Amino acid sequence: MQSVLTFAYVADLYMSEVVPTKSAATQKDNKRELKNLLDFFNDPPAPLEDIEPQHVRQYLRERGKTAPVRANREKALLSTIWNFARECGYTSLANPCAGVKGHKETGRDVYVEDDMFAAVYAKSDQPLQDALDLFYLTAQRIADTLKMDERDIKDGKLAVAQGKTGAKRRIEIIGELKVVIDRIAARKAGYKVRSTRLVVMEDGHR
Template identity: 30%
Template sequence: MADSDASRSEVWAAYERWQTNQQATDATVNDLIDFYFASPQYTQHLKPSTQRDYDRYSKRIRQVFGAMDPDAITSPLIQMFMDARGSKHPTAANREKTFLGIVMTWGKSRGLVNISNPCDAVKPMPESPGGRYVEDWEYEAFWKYLGTKGHVMHQCAMEIAYLCAARQQDVLALSKNHIREEGLLIIQAKTGKQQIKLWSPRLREAIDLALSTNTHAKIQTPHILRGRTGRGYTRTGFNAVWQREQRAALEGDVIKKRFRFHDLKIKSISDFEGDTQRFSGHKTRSMAEHYNRTPDQVVTLNKARIGTTVWHPDEKDKVSSDQEDS
């Protein structure tokens, strides 16, 4: 086994030696997670944001299952975990179970796990949609408030996110290279999906405003959204301003309730009239509908009743529809 302070390459080398010596039966779930985190499948093929998520999910799995033999994990044990964890944190429980299933499947294909994935038989916990729809007046009120505070870049970020149904990280990553003749190229870091959002006057105005702002700094990165130093925003720095101004706007009675930057995507997809899946770039329609908070408008059933009483205002008595027909 590798030392506790070993590098990823040393852990991976230890795994290969261990597998060669056919000592896989001694592995614990902690070992399995360590080997997975040191593998090329994790280090080379997963995005950094996904790696951070998996590292976070692994902490709870290690606490509960870490010392166990992977072959000793059964579906009832996972269900017990889901019942306990999911009663208060259903979303976290679902993500952690999914992570455990990924590690178990990875281990089985490499001879470290002998049983079938026990996570497959356990259904996910019901999750609330999360987030909320931002009303038009809320959007406009906070957008204008940001302008009074000099946060023009945050105003532009709001516009781009809303008009393009874009995630925050994709908005902050935009550079001049993403500006095309026909529109704005959005590359989704989460899925790799690329879309050119065609120009509208409002989108063009937001991009032009961002490019003409904060141009005094000596260092100018190609980012469309830049801070006072001329560099692109980090998510931490951007969110610090967002959260502070949301609190201030709430205290100043500018808005009645705080909303997340990510809620702008909910508003965008809900407001869009057309194919929301194509517009948002989601892989499935159900994922797009997860963001759509607009009630469906459906026609009511229009079928005449048989043998019912029909009231004629110009007559004193009611006659049945059957009598009318005769």
């Protein structure tokens, strides 16, 4: 162990021991988030036990000038790394992120991690899973996803008219998206009530 334990040291341990157990997308996010944290807390190298709530507040203020939502995510990673350091016995000090308010976010700013998405998906019924799959694979808004219709499929492409912007998109139906749409069609074929919408309830109604 280093004679002076720095944030960078425990962050590196966290990245090598914990992050590899996360999803690929979360690993990518954490690496990007840590880079920004190190730009602040490792220039010059900050001893772990010198980091106080005021420094977290300062980080949020500076980083928030250009990326307030990402600043919140980076603060969350800092907090997680600190808790990891406590569990491993590298510090006994309270988490400096505790009580430090992040930037205000609107609903559209909330970033859903892969593990959170998977947890919701696992608890969902089939219609909601259909909607989540279409939402994830087409990258359209939820409202536009729910309006997707069989009649919008032509020549192997799904036409989408975005409700908010009015923009029109033609999304090629290949790969996982084709698997999902074929699955939906097979399920709907057994319903007595017939709707052309892709996302329907288990009784066939919209």
